[in-house]
Amino acid sequence: MKLRPYQQKNADEILACLERGVRGTLYALPTAGGKTATVVRGVIREVVNLGWPTVFLVHRRELLHQAVRTLARVGIQASVVDQDHDPDPLALVHVCSIDTLKARKKRLAGWLRTIKLVVVDEAHHAVAAGWQALLEDFTNALILGVTATPYRGDGKPLGVLFNEAVRGPSVGELTPRWLCPAEVWEPWSPDTSGVPISRGDFAVGELDRLMNNDKITKMAMNAYAARMPGEPAIVFCVSIAHARRAAAISAAYGWRAIAVDGEMSDSDRDSAIDGLASGYYQHLMSCQLVNEGTDIPVVSGAINLRPTKSTQLKKQQDGRVLRTHFGKTRSCIIDMAGGANLHGLPDADLLWTLEDGLIPIRHRTIRCPKCRRRFEPGPFCPSCSMAFPHWQQSTLPVLAGVSEHILRKLPTQELERFVASEIDIRHIARAKGLANSWIYHASQRLRDRQNERRRA
Ligand SMILES: [Zn+2]
Structure with a gap:
């Protein structure tokens, strides 16, 4: 399979940075834009041809095997470094669990020095103290970070590790050819002014008291029935109790729903996700688990019951419905969390730099009082055609x-x-x-x- 034109362009820009010896390059591309394909086919394959020992760093077990499979598809046999495996001295490409390397970095110090390229997946995590110390031990390597969210909730700039950015196209530019357009409906929005802030986001306890409310969930279920009845949807919740309660309410409406949480076994969680993908479940209720890196392209709906101050979390939530899939012409987001108003529509452009992180700007949207669609300012509501003669004021x-x-x-x-x-x-x-x-x-x-x- 060939790279898409923008992927090839971005891969060439990344290779140019490596050729110039830039120590840290950050590649930013929205969720579902095909970051891994760009890096594996466009970059790793090239440097492997040059004989560069390469490490692909991931921070979760699922991603470890996903990366090995992706590399295998372009003919690169990668060895795995995790709690059961030390580096294979004969391999050129190693997919490594970051926790294993952190734990063994003293013993593997000599090997770390032989590596010429380190690819860091989900690189917004990389400026965390433990990661940064590990990356410093790759003394002879260039670092390529890859992320959909090139900024952090805690405001720590990624410029600490990365010197240059390669900016891929935005969500807006990728839609509709490569990403699915998303409609946002906002039947109601929460008043979060009384919720205290803890570590940059709403304090979960108070937020749960606000959102774990049957009235809100029922309003969301009514909007679901009106806008996308029966379509597979992820329901973002605040807490495990909230997710379970929302699943019970969904079931009372006649849908098949399941709540997933961190207390479940991996196999129960995987089978719940498979059930949503196969069409057995209509609703998968989740708190945090299905945000990052979960690919279920068939999912065309999100019901958002989890307000957040974090643009990063919001973009991860939106990203879950933006993948294209056969027969899927649009996605629907039922926004009960005031998310589009605060962070912009799913295809809103974000302003960021490596040194400053995310730069706050005002997002321009209108909510139709008649049908509750939230949309980019224009003279008519795209759904019910209500006129907005003063739209340019926004x-x-x-x-x-x-x-x-x-x-x-x-x-x-x-x-x-x-x-x-x-x-x-x-x-x-x-x-x-x-x-x-x-x-x-x-x-x-x-x-x-x-x-x-x-x-x-
Ligand atoms: Zn309308």
């Missing part, structure tokens, strides 16, 4: 609060995606010292985009 400047110092670090083309008004255009031009001719053409492009919205 196209106020988006970048106004972003400092010129930060704007200077970002490619102009990247920044132009965020432009919502002339004020944004002038702000970018001032920060980057761009000529009047750029202002003229950027304004033209903005008007073209707005006219397109008006006609759509």
Whole structure:
């Protein structure tokens, strides 16, 4: 199988960084954009041909075997390093459990020094203290981090480890060819103002008291029945008790539902996930477990009962429904968590740099009071055609609060995606010292985009 055009372009950009000897390169691509394929086919295969000893680091058991299988498909036999296996001295590519390497790094110090490339999957974890210390022990290696969320909830910048970023296309650019478009419905939104914040997100105990409420779950079930009856959906919950309660309510509505949690055995959890994939279950209730890296492409729905302050968690939740699948033309998100209002629609662009992490911007959305669809500002509701004559009032400047110092670090083309008004255009031009001719053409492009919205 050949790489998609953007994957090939990104792989070439990554190889160029390796060729220049950049110690840390971060590759960012949205969930379901095919990060592993890009890196395995486009990068690892190339460096293996050059004879580079390579380590592929993963932090969870499921991902270990997934990586071995992906490498095998392009003809690379990788050896596994985990609690039962030491490195095979004859292998060139090693898929390693990070916990095993952390535990054995003294004994394996000599071997770590022979490695030339370390690929770190889900690299937003990599600046955690234990990971960072381990990566420093690969003294002769270049590091390639891969992530869908190139920023962290705790605000620790990934620039500590990574010097250069390769930016893949955004969710918006990947839709609809490579990702499935998602509709957001918001029948109700929570008042989270009284919920205390703990370590950057809502305190779980208080959040559970707010959200583990049968009235809210029933409203969500009614919206599910109206918008996507019978379609496979993941239900994001706050706690194990919340997940079990929501499953009981779903069952009372006549759906087959199961709650999964960390207390289950691996095989029970896998069979619940298989049951959702095969169509036996309509609802899989989960707290945290089905966020990161779980691929069930057939899933076309999410019911979000788990408000979060973390953009990272929100993007992982959205990512679960964005994969394309035969016969799946759109996904539905029933948002009971105020998530799209706070973090933007699933295809909203995010502004980030390696040094500053995620940069807060205002997300522009409208919620239709008639049908409760939340959408990008435009003259009509895309679902019920209700008119919004004042929609352009919501196209106020988006970048106004972003400092010129930060704007200077970002490619102009990247920044132009965020432009919502002339004020944004002038702000970018001032920060980057761009000529009047750029202002003229950027304004033209903005008007073209707005006219397109008006006609759509
Ligand atoms: Zn509407």
